[in-house]
Amino acid sequence: MDETGLTSLLPHLPVSWFADLAPAAAFIRDADGRYLWANHAYAHLYGTTRARVIGRYVHDIDAPADAEQVLALDQEVLERGKPVRHTLTYHRADGTSGHAAGHRFPVREGTRMCVAGIYIDISDYTRALQQRREAEESLCALRDHSxxxxxxxxxxxxxxxxxxxxxxxxxxxxxxxxxxxxxxxxxxxxxxxxxxxxxxxxxxxxxxxxxxxxxxxxxxxxxxxxxxxxxxxxxxxxxxxxxxxxxxHQSLAHEVYPPLTAAQVRILALLAAGRSNAEIAASLHLSRQTVDYHLSRLRDLLDAPTRCALVARAYVLGILAPQTWPPRSATAGHPHSAT
Structure with missing residues (x-):
């Protein structure tokens, strides 16, 4: 149907038709709490039908504690003569609860002042907020206590x-x-x-x-x-x-040392593998004196007095990878290394 056709049809549709099928829950009650009218969405909140709501009283629909709260809000609206916006909790026939938010306001039905209300069911929204809060609390607990x-x-x-x-x-x-x-x-x-x-x-x-x-x-x-x-x-x-x-896998905190050369890092890896100075020299095609010099220099740089201490320092400082064998540099280019 085009816009012109819809416009011509609207004046012939009763207002109650829109109210009955509106997605928002709506009702009208008299001062005694008797339902004069309710739409399908309102009946759906309670898991029932309009026929089982209209003509009945609040105490017939709501639990005693909820009914007292509902009637108190009705009286507040009638006494103030102004709309009241609030969020309420309601209970369904199966025992589950829901949440709704909306307005309650005075209306005149013939010679009587009555109370009308329009509400949106926010049960899913409220449940999602609660789940989010619980997830955030769990995350904070894990973050703070892990x-x-x-x-x-x-x-x-x-x-x-x-x-x-x-x-x-x-x-x-x-x-x-x-x-x-x-x-x-x-x-x-x-x-x-x-x-x-x-x-x-x-x-x-x-x-x-x-x-x-x-x-x-x-x-x-x-x-x-x-x-x-x-x-x-x-x-x-x-x-x-x-x-x-x-x-x-944190290493030991340490002061910044002068950069190690690629050769020095390789010497540390071979030393950690148990190689002797002669074997290290042969593996790297260096002279024995050059290897001795590098080891002496490494002991000074890493503040390690012995070969065993030198290997231990290389691991706790993160120069050598702690979970690999044979030993190797913790990274392809260690921050202490020129490579």
């Missing part, structure tokens, strides 16, 4: 929220951490470029989650290597709204 350093980072790169463990890891107060740009907590490292590419892939929805490594800088300027697990948040089709970052 002991894991983690943070939610906005698509623009700012920390939205973080765990107390994250603040402790970075040697700062939680209030100072929230709102800070996340990239200010990262030290220059060879894998930083790959981390940025991965970040853009996450925000652009090309990846759902990534794992990578980075070097974190705490409030004292000390560095530590850590494994990062990044997961997107939000269901937008084009961009992720934020990213959760979880820190695992």
């Amino acid at each position: 002991g894991l350093p983690c943070a939610q980072i906005s698509a623009g790169g700012r920390i939205l929220q973080a765990s107390a463990a994250a603040a402790e890891l970075l040697g700062t107060r939680l209030s100072d951490l929230v709102g800070r740009r996340a990239d200010t907590l990262l030290a220059p490292a060879p894998e930083l470029l790959a981390l940025r590419r991965g970040w853009h892939a996450l925000i652009g929805r090309r990846s759902r989650r990534i794992q990578t490594s980075a070097v974190l800088v705490d409030a004292r300027g000390r560095q530590r290597r850590a494994r990062l697990h990044l997961t997107t948040v939000g269901r937008s089709a084009e961009r992720a709204t934020s990213v959760w970052a979880l820190v695992t």
Whole structure:
């Protein structure tokens, strides 16, 4: 039907036809709480039909406690003579409860003042809000009591929220951490470029989650290597709204050392594998004296007095990967390495 046809039809349709079929629940009651009229949507709230509502009283429809509240609101409207907006809880015949929001207002039916109401059922909305609150409470409990350093980072790169463990890891107060740009907590490292590419892939929805490594800088300027697990948040089709970052496999916090050469990193890996100085020299095609010099230099750089201490320091500082054998550099280009 075109607009002209619909316009010509409207004057011939009774107003009650629209009210009866309106999706909003509506009713009219007299001062004694007797239903003079109700539409289908109102009856549906209670899981019944209009015929079983019209002509009956509030106490016939609602539980005693609910009926008293309903009648009290009716009296308030009649006494004030003005509309009242509120949200109420109602109970269905099967024992389940629902929530509705709307207005109640005075109307005149012949010589009597009555109460009319129009409501929208917000049960699903209320339930969704409750589920969201419970999910947020569960997330906060997990964040605060898991002991894991983690943070939610906005698509623009700012920390939205973080765990107390994250603040402790970075040697700062939680209030100072929230709102800070996340990239200010990262030290220059060879894998930083790959981390940025991965970040853009996450925000652009090309990846759902990534794992990578980075070097974190705490409030004292000390560095530590850590494994990062990044997961997107939000269901937008084009961009992720934020990213959760979880820190695992932390190395020992340490002062910044002079960069290690590629040869020094390879020597540390062979040393951790149990190779002797002669075997290291042969493997790397170096002289025995050169290997001795590098080991002496490494003990000074890493503050390790013995070979065993040197290997241990290489692991706790994150120079060597803790979960691989044979030993190797923690990254293709360690921040202490020239490669």
